[in-house]
Amino acid sequence: MIRILLADDEPLMRVGIRTILSADSGIEVVAEAGTGRETVDLARRYRPDVALVDIQMPDTDGLTAIGGILEASPRTAVAMLTTFGQDDYITRALDGGASGFLLKTAEPQELMAGVRAVADGGAFLSPKVARRVISHLRDRPASPAHAARERVAALSRREKDVLASLGTGRSNAEIARDLHLAEDTVKAHVSAILTRLDLQNRVQAAILAHEAGMSRRE
Known part of the structure; x- marks a missing residue:
């Protein structure tokens, strides 16, 4: 069961989102918040798997x-x-440190897919958001590249391969297939990469891979 903390200052919006999520028997909204402070307090109390948080509260x-x-x-x-x-x-x-970015105008299936993706330790961006992020990465100035390459220099060769694949948004299963590794081994490498580089999630790892110019091509 995926336990959800839903945070939005509009009660009607919370009702609508809760109704969508309740259609999935594997998802449960365990708490709701209407302010940012309440959201943090409820996260501490319930320790949900996923917090769906509105930008403006x-x-x-x-x-x-x-x-x-x-x-x-x-x-x-x-x-x-x-x-x-x-x-x-x-x-x-x-x-x-957010693992996903979902638009309220998204289809219900996209909302549930996003919840499941981030609950599983992955990252999820609504397609419209993904296009903006990719555009932003391409438009970033070249100045961070040297610093990014210095950050990843301490990684092992295999960890660099995994990080490069993370830069393309690949899942653990896809990375395992591409690099001929066991999926558990990939998970261990991802965990080590995040710890060693002081990153909070796969999205930040993907951004760093882009900045370092090491993302694998499709």
């Missing part, structure tokens, strides 16, 4: 709440839920 906005959620419940995956698609929101959320 009273007292503490969703972007600021990410850090508090991850500190209160490190195993909780955070997915931002918003009607907005501006690049600054996207990049701030991902850089802050």
Whole structure:
């Protein structure tokens, strides 16, 4: 069962999202919050598998709440839920440790797919968001490249191969197939990469891979 903390300051929006998620017998909304501070408090109390968090909420906005959620419940995956698609929101959320970015206008199937993806330790971006992120990565100035390459230099050759594959958004199963490794071995490499590079999730790893110019081509 995937346990969800749903945070949105609009009660009707929470009702709609809860109704969609309740259609999946493997998903349960265990708590709801209407403010950023309440979201952090409930994350500490319930330690959900996934926190679906709106960008704009009273007292503490969703972007600021990410850090508090991850500190209160490190195993909780955070997915931002918003009607907005501006690049600054996207990049701030991902850089802050969010594992997903879902638009409220998405189809129900996309919402549930996103919840399952981040609950499974992966990353999920709505297609419209993914296009913006890719565009942003391509447009980033070249200056971070040297620093990024220095960060990844300490990785083993195999860890670099895995990081390069993460840069293309591949799942553990796909990386295992591409590199002829057991999936458990890939999981161990991903965990080691995140720890060694002080990254919070696969999205941040993918961004670093792009900055270092090491993403594998499709």
